[in-house]
Amino acid sequence: METKYTEDHFEEFEKYDVLTDKDIFTKIWTEPRRIFKFINDTQYEKYLYILMIFAGMVRAFDRASSKDLGDHSSMFSIVFGCVILGGMLGWISYYIYAALLSWTGKWLNGAGNTSSIYRMMAYAMIPSIIGLVFVFLQIAVYGLGYFKNNSDYLESGIAGSIVFWISFAMEILLSLTSLVFTVIGLSEVQKFSIGKAIVNLILPIAFIVVPIVLIVAISMVF
Numbered sequence: 001m002e003t004k005y006t007e008d009h010f011e012e013f014e015k016y017d018v019l020t021d022k023d024i025f026t027k028i029w030t031e032p033r034r035i036f037k038f039i040n041d042t043q044y045e046k047y048l049y050i051l052m053i054f055a056g057m058v059r060a061f062d063r064a065s066s067k068d069l070g071d072h073s074s075m076f077s078i079v080f081g082c083v084i085l086g087g088m089l090g091w092i093s094y095y096i097y098a099a100l101l102s103w104t105g106k107w108l109n110g111a112g113n114t115s116s117i118y119r120m121m122a123y124a125m126i127p128s129i130i131g132l133v134f135v136f137l138q139i140a141v142y143g144l145g146y147f148k149n150n151s152d153y154l155e156s157g158i159a160g161s162i163v164f165w166i167s168f169a170m171e172i173l174l175s176l177t178s179l180v181f182t183v184i185g186l187s188e189v190q191k192f193s194i195g196k197a198i199v200n201l202i203l204p205i206a207f208i209v210v211p212i213v214l215i216v217a218i219s220m221v222f
Contacts, residue, residue, distance in 0.1 A: 036185040055125040056090015070147025100204035110190035124181035127174040134167035
């Protein structure tokens, strides 16, 4: 009787792969599925809101650069908007997307809810958040030119070109890594294959965002 109790107790303990906070941020690079399984099984949420604040900043800086805000805005207003407004409000878009992924995922018999998907997305964004280092590096080197619609800052000499191309390559690599982590994490949360997880990521865009854009475009014409 005592032996059975010991075995059952051991099996119960072994159900969870115990990981430290440090493990979450270091082992996610080599064992992403293990990390996302732990996050999902234990509902691990430490640093969740901090990560989402930085994730919001990532999106804000990306939009500021792609929309050439430097052509008509000051450096202070751009950085302030990206850090404060992007950081404080950027999480909303991720939460909405998580809700859409949960909704469309149910069409594929997914197991995840909005909270579990949102939680996963926060940690999947770790590589993209690290990419902020290269964004700030370019801002330090090129100033407002980083946000302008011209390539004059690329002609700032060999050193400037090296900074640009290394930063550009690293940002792309880290963004792709976040995308891969999101696919793996979603497959773990939704209990999907990788293929179904990719389909789940596309569905909200194909069935919701595109029709909304078309409706807005049509309304503007008429």
